[in-house]
Amino acid sequence: MxxxxxxxxxxxxxxxxxxxxxxTDTLSSTSDNRGFYIGGAVNKTELGSGDAxxxxxxxxxxxxxxxxxxxxxGLESNFFAANVGEDDLDVVAGALTFTxxxxxxxxxxxxxxxxxxxxxxxxxxxxYYDDFTASGFGLTYGIGLNAAITENLNLRLSYDMSKxxxxxxxxxxxxxxxxxxxxxxxxxxxxx
Numbered sequence: 001m002x003x004x005x006x007x008x009x010x011x012x013x014x015x016x017x018x019x020x021x022x023x024t025d026t027l028s029s030t031s032d033n034r035g036f037y038i039g040g041a042v043n044k045t046e047l048g049s050g051d052a053x054x055x056x057x058x059x060x061x062x063x064x065x066x067x068x069x070x071x072x073x074g075l076e077s078n079f080f081a082a083n084v085g086e087d088d089l090d091v092v093a094g095a096l097t098f099t100x101x102x103x104x105x106x107x108x109x110x111x112x113x114x115x116x117x118x119x120x121x122x123x124x125x126x127x128y129y130d131d132f133t134a135s136g137f138g139l140t141y142g143i144g145l146n147a148a149i150t151e152n153l154n155l156r157l158s159y160d161m162s163k164x165x166x167x168x169x170x171x172x173x174x175x176x177x178x179x180x181x182x183x184x185x186x187x188x189x190x191x192x
Contacts, residue, residue, distance in 0.1 A: 033105075037154070038065035039189020045082035047093040047123065050178035056084040056091065062185060066101065074101045076115060078160065080183050089127035093181050095162040096120045097140040109148050116141040119162040121181060134177045138164020142183075156187045 041062045048055035060082025068074035081094025099117030106112075119140035124133050144158030160183040165176050 033071060033103075033111075033148075033191065034068050035192050036065070036067050037189045037191045039063070039154070039187050041080065041158075041185040041187030043080055043082065043183045043185035045080060045084060045093060046182040047084045047091065048180040048182070050180070056086070058082040058084045060094075060183075062183070062187070064187060064189065068101075068103075068191075071105060072103050074103065075099070076101050080160075080185065085125075085127070089125070089130070091126075092122075092124045093179075094122055095140065095160075095181050095183075097160065097162060099140060099142070103146075111146045112144065113146060113158075114141075114143050119164065119181075121162055121164050121166060121179060123166060123177065123179060123181075132168050134166035134168045134179070136164050136166040136176070138162055138166075138179075152191050154189050154191060156189070158185050158187065159183070160185070 041064065043060050043062055044057060045060040046055050046057035060080060062078060062080030064076060064078040066074050066076030076097075076099050078097045078099075079094070081092055083090055083092050085091035097117060097119040099115035101113050101115045103111050103113040117140055119138045120135070121138050122133065122135040125131065140160060140162040142158055142160035144156050146154055146156040148154050162181045164179060166179050167176050
C-alpha cells in the first residue's frame with residue numbers, strides 16, 4: 001500500500017510541477033480563491049482496527065465541498081466510502097467529515113492545506129455468516145496539495161485519517177470496534 005501511495009504521489013507531483021515550468025499566462029493572476037467549491041474524488045480507502053491485526057483496502061469514490069472564507073481559512077465536508085471486503089463478504093467502510101481547513105499558498109497555482117475535525121464513521125458488514133453495522137463519531141485529520149488548473153478548476157491530492165470507536169448494532173459478543181479509515185484521494189473540484 002505504501003509503495004502504491006508513494007508512486008501515485010510522485011506521479012502527481014510530476015504532473016502538477018509541469019505548469020510551473022510552462023508559460024502560466026493562461027492562468028488568471030487575479031484568481032479569487034474565496035467562495036464555495038464542490039468536487040469528486042477517486043480514492044484508495046483502507047480499513048484498519050486497533051482490535052485486530054491487518055487491514056483491508058479498495059478503490060472507492062467520494063464527494064467533497066466547502067467554503068473558502070479567505071486565502072488561508074475555510075470549512076469543508078467530505079464523504080467517502082469503498083467496499084473493502086473480499087469473496088463472499090461485503091465490507092463497506094466510509095466517513096462523513098466536517099473540518100476547518102488551513103491553507104498556505106505558494107503562488108497562483110499551488111497551495112497546501114491541513115485540516116482537523118470530526119467524522120461520522122460507519123462500517124457495514126454483509127456476509128454469509130456475519131451481518132451487522134458499526135457506526136459512531138471520531139476524530140479526522142488530513143493534509144493535501146492543491147493545483148489550480150484554470151481560474152475555476154482545481155486538482156488535488158489529499159490524505160485523510162478518521163479514527164473512532166464504533167458501536168455495533170444487533171451483534172452478540174462484540175460491543176464496539178476501534179476503527180481507522182484512511183483515504184488517499186485524487187480529486188477535482190470547481191471553485192464558484
